[in-house]
Amino acid sequence: MRRLVGVLLFSLAASFGQQSTLRAAYPAYVFIALNTGSVNFDFTREKSTLTRPGHLSRLAPAAYPTYAMPAASAEGWAACLGLGTAPSGSYQATPRPPTGAFPRCKFAPSEAQKNGAFTVDYRKTGDPGCDGPLYSDGDLLILSNTRWRVQARIVGTRPPDGVTLHVLPLTYKDPTTLCAKKPVPDRRVRGYDKALRQRRRKLSDDPSRRRSLAYYSQYQGVFALPLLYYLELDLGRLDPGLAGQTTTVEVEYVVRAR
Amino acid sequence: MKQVWLLVLLGSLAAAAGFGVSPPVVEATLSPGTWAGGEITVQSPEGQLRLEPRLVDWRLGPGGELEILPPGSLPDSLAPFLEVPTEPFSLNGERRVLRYRLGLPEGARGCYHAGLLLRAPATPSTEKGLSVRTRLGFLVLFFATAKGNAHPDLRLTESRYQGGRLTAWIENTGNACLHPRAVVEALDKGGHVIAHEIALEDYLLPGGVRRLEADFPLPEGAVALRLRVEAAGARPLLWEVER
Numbered sequence: 091m092r093r094l095v096g097v098l099l100f101s102l103a104a105s106f107g108q109q110s111t112l113r114a115a116y117p118a119y120v121f122i123a124l125n126t127g128s129v130n131f132d133f134t135r136e137k138s139t140l141t142r143p144g145h146l147s148r149l150a151p152a153a154y155p156t157y158a159m160p161a162a163s164a165e166g167w168a169a170c171l172g173l174g175t176a177p178s179g180s181y182q183a184t185p186r187p188p189t190g191a192f193p194r195c196k197f198a199p200s201e202a203q204k205n206g207a208f209t210v211d212y213r214k215t216g217d218p219g220c221d222g223p224l225y226s227d228g229d230l231l232i233l234s235n236t237r238w239r240v241q242a243r244i245v246g247t248r249p250p251d252g253v254t255l256h257v258l259p260l261t262y263k264d265p266t267t268l269c270a271k272k273p274v275p276d277r278r279v280r281g282y283d284k285a286l287r288q289r290r291r292k293l294s295d296d297p298s299r300r301r302s303l304a305y306y307s308q309y310q311g312v313f314a315l316p317l318l319y320y321l322e323l324d325l326g327r328l329d330p331g332l333a334g335q336t337t338t339v340e341v342e343y344v345v346r347a348r
Numbered sequence: 349m350k351q352v353w354l355l356v357l358l359g360s361l362a363a364a365a366g367f368g369v370s371p372p373v374v375e376a377t378l379s380p381g382t383w384a385g386g387e388i389t390v391q392s393p394e395g396q397l398r399l400e401p402r403l404v405d406w407r408l409g410p411g412g413e414l415e416i417l418p419p420g421s422l423p424d425s426l427a428p429f430l431e432v433p434t435e436p437f438s439l440n441g442e443r444r445v446l447r448y449r450l451g452l453p454e455g456a457r458g459c460y461h462a463g464l465l466l467r468a469p470a471t472p473s474t475e476k477g478l479s480v481r482t483r484l485g486f487l488v489l490f491f492a493t494a495k496g497n498a499h500p501d502l503r504l505t506e507s508r509y510q511g512g513r514l515t516a517w518i519e520n521t522g523n524a525c526l527h528p529r530a531v532v533e534a535l536d537k538g539g540h541v542i543a544h545e546i547a548l549e550d551y552l553l554p555g556g557v558r559r560l561e562a563d564f565p566l567p568e569g570a571v572a573l574r575l576r577v578e579a580a581g582a583r584p585l586l587w588e589v590e591r
Contacts, residue, residue, distance in 0.1 A: 347372040
């Protein structure tokens with residue numbers, strides 16, 4: 091029997107000092123919790139064995155019955171990955187004030203946090219490496235315990251005349267490095283350098299296909315372990331002529347096992 | 349149980365749209381003229397999500413590119429013998445079980461394949477001021493192999509090693525759907541493997557060819573490079589070149 095994978099999504103209307111009960115989607119041996127809020131949590135599950143938050147590549151069980159689970163802005167929005175006996179029942183997450191305890195990032199509580207409302211607030215202060223959003227619109231998150239391949243295609247509106255559309259749809263980011271002082275090149279991330287392979291076709295260099303809708307990019311996850319992959323949609327290499335124009339690009343991801 | 353979860357991030361994780369599918373691949377071995385059934389579980393972690401299931405044919409290009417075709421387009425399409433729900437449905441944080449039936453016609457030989465494409469509606473967002481509509485799809489792969497008359501066979505049609513880069517072409521010359529695994533190995537004087545890398549692990553349909561490329565400079569102490577391709581039931585392929 092292979093391990094089951096479950097996803098526990100934190101989307102809490104949490105307030106400080108108040109306990110919230112989270113339920114796993116279904117019993118699972120492995121789970122990943124995503125803290126989508128801007129509030130840090132102390133995460134507890136009775137009799138659990140969990141790996142340390144953010145250490146997605148370390149699957150060796152270790153006992154962390156309680157650990158601090160950072161807000162989404164911390165380095166572990168894929169905050170925890172655990173192995174253990176089949177967990178069932180409820181999970182407790184206690185919001186705690188953002189104290190800046192996480193090693194590299196300091197957090198400034200937003201007004202919403204102060205007021206106890208749930209928001210998604212990715213702005214951080216005090217560390218250039220932590221500035222800016224962790225992800226942008228249209229990015230793809232894949233959690234899988236089987237090998238997979240994703241293909242991204244531009245299927246929608248063509249760019250305006252005279253504008254070349256360069257698309258690098260997917261870039262892998264290791265969530266554990268998102269708050270590093272300096273950006274860590276993906277290839278230097280131990281254990282992840284071979285986690286994702288990509289094939290790109292730069293059709294934009296081929297005038298006859300420049301405006302083809304068949305542009306695609308392929309990426310694959312090579313591990314059969316339950317791992318989380320974060321793929322970034324990057325339309326950043328647009329011709330400057332496209333900026334400010336009301337153009338819609340439709341991107342289609344199709345994921346399959348391999 | 350194999351599973352895949354997908355989330356498209358739409359400005360925030362809270363607004364993410366996604367779903368999980370289990371199992372992502374269905375493989376059956378059947379006697380011609382018989383049918384079997386099973387279930388696929390689809391689950392949305394939270395929020396409402398509408399999914400459109402579609403029965404499709406599919407094939408892979410030499411680089412593993414997925415091409416989705418109308419059902420029944422391919423001669424070895426399983427689509428005529430695959431019954432899956434194709435009515436759109438909505439999920440609201442719960443599980444949905446999709447029951448399927450698949451069979452093989454009398455006289456079936458080898459492997460038949462098709463897919464169930466689960467597509468979420470395109471969702472609008474913005475990226476650097478550009479309006480982007482993102483659509484998420486997952487293709488559940490279905491394979492049905494005729495019991496007793498599948499002949500797995502692989503062939504290495506071309507291979508070269510130049511400047512630390514291995515290029516090879518693998519062809520599925522049998523009638524079975526294969527899942528070859530190609531490993532590049534560096535050998536020392538004693539013939540021991542001192543380094544290796546998986547160069548390919550993917551499906552290869554009957555008649556299909558696959559280009560294999562691997563950057564694999566021989567490490568110190570290596571005197572030869574070996575390519576080993578294995579797939580269940582097929583004769584392993586070996587190709588070796590000396591430094």
